[in-house]
Structures are given as structure tokens and as C-alpha cells.
Amino acid sequence: EAQVTQNPRYLITVTGKKLTVTCSQNMNHEYMSWYRQDPGLGLRQIYYSMNVEVTDKGDVPEGYKVSRKEKRNFPLILESPSPNQTSLYFCASSRGLREKLFFGSGTQLSVL
Amino acid sequence: LAKTTQPISMDSYEGQEVNITCSHNNIATNDYITWYQQFPSQGPRFIIQGYKTKVTNEVASLFIPADRKSSTLSLPRVSLSDTAVYYCLVGDIADGGATNKLIFGTGTLLAVQP
Numbered sequence: 695e696a697q698v699t700q701n702p703r704y705l706i707t708v709t710g711k712k713l714t715v716t717c718s719q720n721m722n723h724e725y726m727s728w729y730r731q732d733p734g735l736g737l738r739q740i741y742y743s744m745n746v747e748v749t750d751k752g753d754v755p756e757g758y759k760v761s762r763k764e765k766r767n768f769p770l771i772l773e774s775p776s777p778n779q780t781s782l783y784f785c786a787s788s789r790g791l792r793e794k795l796f797f798g799s800g801t802q803l804s805v806l
Numbered sequence: 807l808a809k810t811t812q813p814i815s816m817d818s819y820e821g822q823e824v825n826i827t828c829s830h831n832n833i834a835t836n837d838y839i840t841w842y843q844q845f846p847s848q849g850p851r852f853i854i855q856g857y858k859t860k861v862t863n864e865v866a867s868l869f870i871p872a873d874r875k876s877s878t879l880s881l882p883r884v885s886l887s888d889t890a891v892y893y894c895l896v897g898d899i900a901d902g903g904a905t906n907k908l909i910f911g912t913g914t915l916l917a918v919q920p
Contacts, residue, residue, distance in 0.1 A: 698849075727908065736912035737850070737893065744906060752907050753898075784849050791906055792838050792897070797849025 696721045700785050700798035707775055708806050715770045715801050717785030723796070725788045726768040727752065728760065730781040731800075737784070743768055744791070775805040810894050810911035817917050824881045826914050828894030831875050834904030839870060839877045840895040844913070850893060854879070881916075889918045 727742035739752030759771040842850035898907035
């Protein structure tokens with residue numbers, strides 16, 4: 695089944711403790727991206743990747759890192775999480791930039 | 807910088823046609839307009855995409871005027887299961903051209919009542 699898999703689904707952590715949210719897709723998509731969703735602010739793009747080893751900042755990249763060493767994986771890294779990064783995070787992939795996006799189920803992150 | 811504007815919420819009744827409009831005054835000439843549906847605790851799901859005029863698929867229609875500064879998602883005969891948040895999506899723009907960033911609106915919460 696074609697899908698985007700994010701893990702974990704829920705995560706509670708403390709300020710400053712490095713964490714990684716994984717994202718994997720099995721559709722051989724070139725474009726992958728991360729979003730955060732906050733009440734009243736909709737979906738905001740954090741980082742995106744056009745292909746392997748090609749990543750760039752979205753609208754709200756501060757405090758986040760990504761890597762794209764393989765086509766299928768696009769992990770989101772929070773080196774030193776802070777409470778203002780408490781949010782619902784979504785990973786998405788598509789064949790290309792203007793193609794239909796397929797989203798993961800989301801990761802609810804709480805930073806205490 | 808591109809920006810989209812949608813109504814925060816809309817109410818409807820089962821069986822009615824619902825039209826949700828998104829304003830995107832600053833859209834690149836070669837960009838598409840895409841709409842997504844999101845249910846609570848789920849990722850957004852693609853509904854429809856268009857470039858100009860009218861596009862129709864099995865679930866919705868998308869109307870885009872000639873100036874492309876807005877678009878209207880039309881849902882025919884809504885049911886309770888259409889209660890969701892609807893987002894329009896365009897690409898970001900810089901120096902008159904489309905960039906690789908994507909800009910979602912804040913979404914419209916559609917509440918369908920019996």
C-alpha cells in the first residue's frame with residue numbers, strides 16, 4: 695500500500711533533549727516536506743527536499759534540521775527542543791513540486 | 807511572498823451545495839491551485855487541482871477566474887461526513903516567479919448539520 699509513515703505518533707520530551715521524528719515513503723517520490731500545524735495558523739512548511747541531498751528552508755525553519763540521504767527517508771531533527779515547538783507535525787511526499795501531496799498520520803509533539 | 811486567505815468557518819446543511827473561496831492575490835503565472843481536506847487527527851488529503859477555468863472530478867469542482875487571484879471549491883450535496891477543514895495551496899512567489907516553497911492557507915472549517 696502506498697503510504698507515508700511517520701514515527702512516533704505521540705512524543706513527550708523535555709526542553710533541550712535532542713529528538714528525531716522519522717518519515718518514510720514507499721512511492722519513490724522525489725519531493726518530501728515537513729509541516730507544523732498550530733491552532734489558528736493552519737499548516738506551515740518547515741523544510742522541503744526536491745531530491746536526495748537537496749533540502750531547503752520553508753516558512754518556519756528555525757530550530758529544525760532535516761536530511762535526505764536516501765530517497766525514501768526524510769527525518770526531522772530538533773537539536774534542542776523548546777516549548778514553542780510543541781505542535782502537530784506532518785510529513786508529506788509527492789512525485790514533484792506541483793503534484794498531489796500524500797501526508798503521513800502526524801506526530802503530536804509536546805515539549806515540557 | 808504569496809499568501810492565501812480563506813473564511814475561518816462555514817456552516818451548511820446536508821444536501822446543500824457549498825462553495826469555499828480562497829483568495830491568492832499574488833500567484834505565480836505558472837502555478838497551480840490545489841485543495842486539500844483534513845479530518846481531525848489525520849493528515850490532509852488531496853481533493854482537486856486546477857490552473858484556470860473549471861475542473862471537475864468525482865468529489866468536487868474547482869472554479870478559477872481569468873485573473874487567477876482567487877479560486878472556489880464547490881462541494882455538491884454535502885453530507886455529514888464532509889465536515890472537515892479545507893485548505894487551498896499555492897506556491898510561494900519571489901521576484902515574480904514561483905519558488906519551491908508551498909503556502910497553505912489557514913483553512914476553512916466546514917460544519918455540515920443534519
